[in-house]
Amino acid sequence: MPEPLLKAEGIVKVYPDGTVALRGVDFDIRPGEIQGLLGENGAGKTTLTKIISGLLPPTLGRILLGGEPVRLRSPKEALARGIGMVHQHFALVDDFTVLENIALGTGRPADRALRASVAELMERTGLRVPLDAPVENLAVGERQRVEILKVLSRAVRILILDEPTSVLTPVETDELFGFLRRLKGEGVGIVFITHKLREVLEITDRVTVLRRGEVVGEVLTRETSAEELARMMVGAELRPRGRRPVELLTDIPRERREAVRTGVEPVLVVEDLRVPAEGGGEAVKGISFELYPGEILGIAGVEGNGQTELVEAICGLRGGRGSARLRGREILGLPPLELYRLGLAHIPEDRWKYGLILSFTVAENSILGRQRSPRFLGPLTVLRWGEVFAHARELIARFSIQAPGLEAPAKSLSGGNQQKLIVGRELSKEPDVVIAAQPTRGLDIGAAEYIRDLLLGLRDEGKAILLVSADLDEVLELSDRVAFMYEGTFTAVTTPAELDRERAGLYMGGMRG
Amino acid sequence: MRRLRATLRAVAESILAAAIGLVVAGFILKAWGYSPISAYIALFEASFRDLYGIAGALANATPLILTALTFAVAARAGLFNIGAEGQMYFGALAAVAASLFRLPPGLHLLVALAFAGAAGVLWSLVPSVLRATRGVSEVISTIMFNWIGRYLAFWLVANVLVDPYRAEKTITVLPGSRFPTLVPGTDLSYAIFLAVAVALLVYFLLWHTVTGYEMRAAGANPDAARYGGVRSAGVIVLVFLLGGITAGLAGATQSLGRPPTYAVYSGLPQISNLGFDGIGVAMIGRNHPLGIIFAAVFYGGLQSGARVMQLFAGIPLEMVRVVQGVIVLALALPELLRIFRILRRRRVELGGER
Numbered sequence: 091m092p093e094p095l096l097k098a099e100g101i102v103k104v105y106p107d108g109t110v111a112l113r114g115v116d117f118d119i120r121p122g123e124i125q126g127l128l129g130e131n132g133a134g135k136t137t138l139t140k141i142i143s144g145l146l147p148p149t150l151g152r153i154l155l156g157g158e159p160v161r162l163r164s165p166k167e168a169l170a171r172g173i174g175m176v177h178q179h180f181a182l183v184d185d186f187t188v189l190e191n192i193a194l195g196t197g198r199p200a201d202r203a204l205r206a207s208v209a210e211l212m213e214r215t216g217l218r219v220p221l222d223a224p225v226e227n228l229a230v231g232e233r234q235r236v237e238i239l240k241v242l243s244r245a246v247r248i249l250i251l252d253e254p255t256s257v258l259t260p261v262e263t264d265e266l267f268g269f270l271r272r273l274k275g276e277g278v279g280i281v282f283i284t285h286k287l288r289e290v291l292e293i294t295d296r297v298t299v300l301r302r303g304e305v306v307g308e309v310l311t312r313e314t315s316a317e318e319l320a321r322m323m324v325g326a327e328l329r330p331r332g333r334r335p336v337e338l339l340t341d342i343p344r345e346r347r348e349a350v351r352t353g354v355e356p357v358l359v360v361e362d363l364r365v366p367a368e369g370g371g372e373a374v375k376g377i378s379f380e381l382y383p384g385e386i387l388g389i390a391g392v393e394g395n396g397q398t399e400l401v402e403a404i405c406g407l408r409g410g411r412g413s414a415r416l417r418g419r420e421i422l423g424l425p426p427l428e429l430y431r432l433g434l435a436h437i438p439e440d441r442w443k444y445g446l447i448l449s450f451t452v453a454e455n456s457i458l459g460r461q462r463s464p465r466f467l468g469p470l471t472v473l474r475w476g477e478v479f480a481h482a483r484e485l486i487a488r489f490s491i492q493a494p495g496l497e498a499p500a501k502s503l504s505g506g507n508q509q510k511l512i513v514g515r516e517l518s519k520e521p522d523v524v525i526a527a528q529p530t531r532g533l534d535i536g537a538a539e540y541i542r543d544l545l546l547g548l549r550d551e552g553k554a555i556l557l558v559s560a561d562l563d564e565v566l567e568l569s570d571r572v573a574f575m576y577e578g579t580f581t582a583v584t585t586p587a588e589l590d591r592e593r594a595g596l597y598m599g600g601m602r603g
Numbered sequence: 604m605r606r607l608r609a610t611l612r613a614v615a616e617s618i619l620a621a622a623i624g625l626v627v628a629g630f631i632l633k634a635w636g637y638s639p640i641s642a643y644i645a646l647f648e649a650s651f652r653d654l655y656g657i658a659g660a661l662a663n664a665t666p667l668i669l670t671a672l673t674f675a676v677a678a679r680a681g682l683f684n685i686g687a688e689g690q691m692y693f694g695a696l697a698a699v700a701a702s703l704f705r706l707p708p709g710l711h712l713l714v715a716l717a718f719a720g721a722a723g724v725l726w727s728l729v730p731s732v733l734r735a736t737r738g739v740s741e742v743i744s745t746i747m748f749n750w751i752g753r754y755l756a757f758w759l760v761a762n763v764l765v766d767p768y769r770a771e772k773t774i775t776v777l778p779g780s781r782f783p784t785l786v787p788g789t790d791l792s793y794a795i796f797l798a799v800a801v802a803l804l805v806y807f808l809l810w811h812t813v814t815g816y817e818m819r820a821a822g823a824n825p826d827a828a829r830y831g832g833v834r835s836a837g838v839i840v841l842v843f844l845l846g847g848i849t850a851g852l853a854g855a856t857q858s859l860g861r862p863p864t865y866a867v868y869s870g871l872p873q874i875s876n877l878g879f880d881g882i883g884v885a886m887i888g889r890n891h892p893l894g895i896i897f898a899a900v901f902y903g904g905l906q907s908g909a910r911v912m913q914l915f916a917g918i919p920l921e922m923v924r925v926v927q928g929v930i931v932l933a934l935a936l937p938e939l940l941r942i943f944r945i946l947r948r949r950r951v952e953l954g955g956e957r
């Protein structure tokens with residue numbers, strides 16, 4: 091076995107608020123190997139990799155690079171030593187263009203030469219982004235691609251990817267994997283964090299599992315199985331369920347719901363919706379659809395084909411032309427609070443932009459958008475903190491959110507737990523219509539299953555759900571009907587039963603059905 | 604518990620910053636050949652040793668608490684209201700104007716205060732509406748209005764409210780609308796209670812009402828606030844409304860509650876810069892109403908101490924100002940850095956201001 095490129099020994103991390111995130115972790119990264127790092131939400135994956143990439147100092151423990159103890163004081167220093175990390179949450183400058191962001195990351199000027207080398211990199215990795223668009227105009231999936239390109243454009247010997255695929259489509263993921271294999275062939279040591287076991291089994295050579303800040307297992311990928319990995323993560327036998335086959339799920343309830351639907355009015359009718367794009371032109375070019383009570387309508391497609399704009403226009407965050415009627419009432423241009431009163435909830439795709447106020451506490455975030463509902467509003471607009479805390483406690487219990495406390499700022503929650511907080515808050519609004527964009531992004535298997543079950547449950551109660559997700563499996567598994575979005579229009583609207591992955595791929599690529 | 608820890612950390616940080624400021628200023632004093640030790644003794648003895656010193660510090664603190672609130676409320680909501688200075692002038696003058704007629708004592712004071720608050724709001728109206736409807740940067744517009752306000756105030760003192768017998772000042776405020784003196788022989792009046800009460804009210808508003816929640820949300824993450832149904836125009840108007848009231852009251856505390864003058868002099872000598880100093884106080888107090896109370900007392904003490912330092916330690920005024928400046932800067936630095944970050948972020952949204 092080759093010498094590890096990097097060894098972390100006895101890493102302990104205690105955050106300033108007293109949260110113990112890592113309790114003595116040994117970890118090594120070997121050349122020419124892709125190592126999976128697995129663990130439930132809040133297990134400490136991000137913390138560990140942030141320490142290795144110089145973003146956080148360890149409380150105890152040391153890091154050996156090529157056998158030499160090193161002290162990495164900043165990501166810049168780590169990069170100089172060949173350690174690059176793609177972060178779970180993006181570190182991009184919003185008002186800079188993609189190229190400028192990459193330039194910033196590499197310390198090179200944003201000139202012709204850089205443009206050419208990035209273009210070549212995009213070719214090799216299959217990750218394409220408009221180089222001259224300001225980052226703030228990009229969808230989350232596109233930002234993810236930028237973040238990956240930024241790191242890859244540096245020569246690194248150690249590459250850490252924190253949930254890079256959570257907003258990539260299967261095709262993009264495949265292309266990324268191809269590229270990672272090539273890097274591996276060149277002797278780069280790669281750490282890959284994901285919640286998707288299928289990906290772990292496909293791409294990694296070795297898997298390390300974290301639970302509550304401790305390494306609970308290390309196995310060779312070819313000697314393990316999804317079940318064993320799941321067991322190691324949770325520390326107990328998982329319900330023997332895994333992913334349910336597509337046919338089973340969609341066929342039976344669909345017939346039942348078809349029966350319900352006959353004679354049922356759609357709750358949401360969108361007609362010829364057009365939404366201008368930030369850079370001129372139209373991001374949504376005349377989309378029409380109907381959403382019925384008791385159904386999940388999935389929207390599949392590569393990120394950046396207008397899904398973000400579509401959702402934001404319907405949810406009152408962006409202007410659009412055409413019409414969208416909720417139970418007959420025109421809602422285009424209505425402010426979000428009014429939409430909430432009409433029974434619409436929105437799980438936003440970008441949890442740091444719209445979903446949370448990071449410096450606000452968990453309790454404060456738990457009522458965002460509902461701050462004026464009678465339960466929390468006393469006389470003279472006095473906030474009833476007792477009720478707010480009670481509500482936050484309910485969310486924490488119901489969605490098993492791991493939080494240091496009700497008064498801890500949202501930024502101290504792990505990525506997955508932030509997502510649970512948002513989803514919990516929105517679903518607790520008891521909406522009739524849910525617009526869910528990437529609802530399970532970054533959730534561990536258990537939590538993602540829970541949310542999916544919850545969405546299915548809501549549907550069975552007769553609620554209407556519009557599901558936008560880059561995860562094709564998720565869309566196919568949950569949806570009663572699927573629409574494919576490509577360059578601002580629907581290329582096809584069909585049922586999952588009539589689809590296979592190949593056909594889905596074609597629709598996503600622009601073929602009309 | 605967590606909140607307590609955060610508060611303690613902020614206090615510890617401030618104490619450390621003050622210490623650093625004192626040491627740096629000490630080196631500067633030393634380099635110019637003055638004894639830092641005796642300078643500092645003079646500085647703190649004057650303001651914090653006896654009742655008179657403390658009364659002086661509190662009297663200085665009174666208007667500063669209020670003007671600092673103007674800035675802090677806005678900063679919490681992500682806005683930079685630099686306009687306290689101008690709004691405060693009109694507050695002071697409106698409070699004097701209330702003495703153009705006669706009312707029962709007590710009631711007269713309340714009416715004068717209402718005048719002052721209204722005048723402050725009036726002077727903040729244009730920047731407020733411009734920002735809320737057209738997105739015009741409030742930083743620029745409030746600074747401009749401070750200047751316009753200054754000359755308009757000069758004119759009002761000399762022409763409209765002028766004392767018929769003494770051309771260098773306005774009419775004297777009627778006794779019935781004055782704040783009673785709290786410590787006889789000093790210029791500390793009951794106005795300090797008004798300032799502290801307003802600070803407590805603002806605290807309550809920010810952290811215990813939905814309105815405050817929405818204001819803070821708009822300041823912390825404007826996108827998420829919009830998503831959460833917060834109307835930014837509403838927040839802007841409210842911020843300026845509150846800011847106008849507090850700044851106006853700050854002015855009133857000077858014309859109604861600062862013995863022995865009870866009038867505004869031409870050139871505005873007693874009230875100039877109270878609005879700007881309030882910005883420093885707000886930053887030292889981390890834009891927190893309770894922090895501001897302590898910061899204002901500290902700042903007020905520094906102001907009266909500076910005079911003593913000049914007199915007894917024989918340090919020239921310029922040097923005293925340098926020392927003061929260094930200490931204030933050290934204390935305000937963390938908040939200042941935060942503000943620069945926000946401004947940089949905002950530069951893009953507002954466009955045009957680039």
Ligand SMILES: Nc1ncnc2c1ncn2[C@@H]1O[C@H](COP(=O)(O)OP(=O)(O)OP(=O)(O)O)[C@@H](O)[C@H]1O
Nearest residue numbers: 105109111131132133134135136137502504505506
């Ligand atoms: N800045 C912080 N302050 C306090 N506690 C923190 C902070 N950041 C993370 N934590 C805590 O440390 C623990 C580990 O968090 P971490 O982000 O490493 O989890 P993770 O394994 O990456 O989870 P996820 O899959 O949800 O991204 C969590 O309990 C989290 O609440």
Ligand SMILES: [Mg+2]
Nearest residue numbers: 136178504505
């Ligand atoms: Mg993480």
